[in-house]
Amino acid sequence: MSERQNVLIIGGGIIGHSISYYLNKSGVSAMVIDKQESGRKATRAAAGMLGVHSENAQANVFYKFCERSRELYQSLSQELFRLTSINIGLSRTGMIEVALCEEEKNKLRDKKAFFPELEWLEGEKLSEKIPSLNGSGAVGLHMEKDGHVEPTHVCEAFKRAALHFGGKLIEDHSVWGIEKNEQGYSIQLGNETLLVDRVVVAAGAESGPWFEATGLVDPMVPTKGEYISIKPKKNIWDETLFFRDFYIVPKPDGRCVIGATTKPYDRGHFPTAGGLSELLNHVFSVFPTLQSEPLQDCGAGIRPGTKDGFPIIGEHPTMAGLYFATGHYRNGVLLAPATGELMKDLILDKKVDSSITGLLSPNRLVRKGEHSYEHSN
Ligand SMILES: Cc1cc2nc3c(=O)[nH]c(=O)nc-3n(C[C@H](O)[C@H](O)[C@H](O)COP(=O)(O)OP(=O)(O)OC[C@H]3O[C@@H](n4cnc5c(N)ncnc54)[C@H](O)[C@@H]3O)c2cc1C
The missing domain is CATH 3.50.50.60 (FAD/NAD(P)-binding domain)
Structure with a gap:
């Protein structure tokens, strides 16, 4: 060497x-x-x-x-x-940021003002996109150019x-x-x-x-995040959904990745039962039907946060x-x-x-x- x-x-x-x-x-x-x-x-x-x-x-x-x-x-x-024969799983199916309470809705309105090109969704328009959403009065902002990779x-x-x-x-x-x-x-x-x-x-x-x-x-603030993934029996929606307390990313192979907890200065590399339960409680309050979907995987990682x-x-x-x-x-x-x-x-x-x-x-x-x-x- x-x-x-x-x-x-x-x-x-x-x-x-x-x-x-x-x-x-x-x-x-x-x-x-x-x-x-x-x-x-x-x-x-x-x-x-x-x-x-x-x-x-x-x-x-x-x-x-x-x-x-x-x-x-x-x-x-x-x-x-071309160089490696690896498909990086680029998916540009868009994201929808959803607001449930008045405070979140105000933030989303401000965001819409800064980004007028984003589509505002409410009422039928929102339920067409996310049929299983259990949140009357919810509003969303559709970010069609955003997406995800593997x-x-x-x-x-x-x-x-x-x-x-x-x-x-x-x-x-x-x-x-x-x-x-x-x-x-x-x-x-x-x-x-x-x-x-x-x-x-x-x-x-x-x-x-x-x-x-x-x-x-x-400047570092190592911040643990825990996630869980499920594999719904049929495709539920195409867009990534982004809420204040969780997100759901539908992957091309049928998995839905649900994340993530936020625990500053926690350096534990394993997910905890309490962390996953906290995450799933947020999810089920909005999507109760997901409770019966098959569990696929769970894990944790330490984000390199900064002050x-x-x-x-x-x-x-x-x-x-x-x-x-x-x-x-x-x-x-x-x-x-x-x-x-x-x-x-x-x-x-x-x-x-x-x-x-x-x-x-x-x-x-x-x-x-x-x-x-x-x-x-
Ligand atoms: C649950 C969760 C969900 C996330 N979701 C997203 C997302 O949807 N979109 C997004 O953009 N980001 C997301 N992130 C953040 C993203 O994962 C990180 O920002 C990114 O992976 C950081 O990459 P990195 O290469 O800096 O760090 P790491 O992937 O942690 O790599 C650092 C490497 O350095 C090595 N290393 C450390 N010290 C030494 C040493 N002294 N000598 C040799 N090697 C060393 C380690 O072994 C490690 O392999 C998420 C993170 C978590 C935890």
């Missing part, structure tokens, strides 16, 4: 593999290292929603970044299939496509230290040391210590060549393509949109300057 790589990416979730794909495709040699089999952490638990409108209340800079990412999926779907397929496809372009992958090796030297960085992997030009931290919910010991404020709610994407303010691409909270699947593209442009020193790099920059975490750091996982 003494060979010199241009870029080393710590973390093989959907974010790390997307960055590797974009870099290797552009001719920059990038290697992903994961402490276990890659794609098994938050990425594996995700429902895969591309919720540009459900996640944004206004058409601001962050909304545009989300929109760009969702649009990238269109061409990626074909390109990744996150594990996307992650695997990015991984294999990066390898196709000459990328490298090491699994079951934990990176426990990085040190800046004159040429770049020394990376500690157990007894071995790897020399690289640049490092990208894409370690998901485990990114916190890398900020703190490189002199920055730790200000935005991802951290960009170069360390004082350690040149050290980058972060993490903190995507509940939008890592949606934002994986745009994050990979942006990191590639930053590393290649290309012109980038300064409004988005300013918003997401690690400069907002400055505390003091330090130049090397170790931690054990």
Whole structure:
């Protein structure tokens, strides 16, 4: 492992593999290292929603970044299939955000004012779309361009496509230290040391210590989410439904993924009976008929949340060549393509949109300057 790589990416979730794909495709040699089999952490638990409108209340800079990412999926779907024969399950069947109480309805009205192109649904129009909804007076906003993908397929496809372009992958090796030297960085992997030009931290919910010991404020809020999936005997509706307390994503194979609980600072990787019961109580209060549908699967993952709610994407303010691409909270699947593209442009020193790099920059975490750091996982 003494060979010199241009870029080393710590973390093989959907974010790390997307960055590797974009870099290797552009001719920059990038290697992903994961402490276990890659794609098994938050990425594996995700429902895969591309919720540009459900996640944004206004058409601001962050909304545009989300929109760009969702649009990238269109061409990626074909390109990744051509390169890897993996179907990423891109589905643009739309989403409906549903409001049940007056407070939620007011928020939805505000959203409609910001996005006049979205269709307002109430009365018969809403019950035609969601016949089994038990919520008189409910209203909805139809977001027809939003949809979903299969996150594990996307992650695997990015991984294999990066390898196709000459990328490298090491699994079951934990990176426990990085040190800046004159040429770049020394990376500690157990007894071995790897020399690289640049490092990208894409370690998901485990990114916190890398900020703190490189002199920055730790912005991470690891947030557990639990989900359950059912396989209804017949297709109930086509759109993804998004409520305040849960969502239901109908997958092409007939599964409906129901998510998710939100438990800040809970790092438990297993779903609990209490968590699933809380989730299902919300669902059954609106869709009582789903109680008799066959259970398929359940699970949990730790979202890489941040204190200000935005991802951290960009170069360390004082350690040149050290980058972060993490903190995507509940939008890592949606934002994986745009994050990979942006990191590639930053590393290649290309012109980038300064409004988005300013918003997401690690400069907002400055505390003091330090130049090397170790931690054990
Ligand atoms: C229940 C649930 C539902 C979700 N639904 C959606 C959704 O519908 N749409 C959406 O866009 N997002 C969704 N998300 C969020 C999404 O899953 C995450 O934002 C995304 O997966 C983050 O990807 P990541 O690559 O940053 O992190 P991860 O997938 O967690 O990957 C990080 C990787 O880093 C590795 N690692 C950590 N430390 C080290 C180290 N020191 N050395 C080597 N490797 C290391 C880990 O082993 C891991 O494989 C959901 C999340 C959950 C939990």
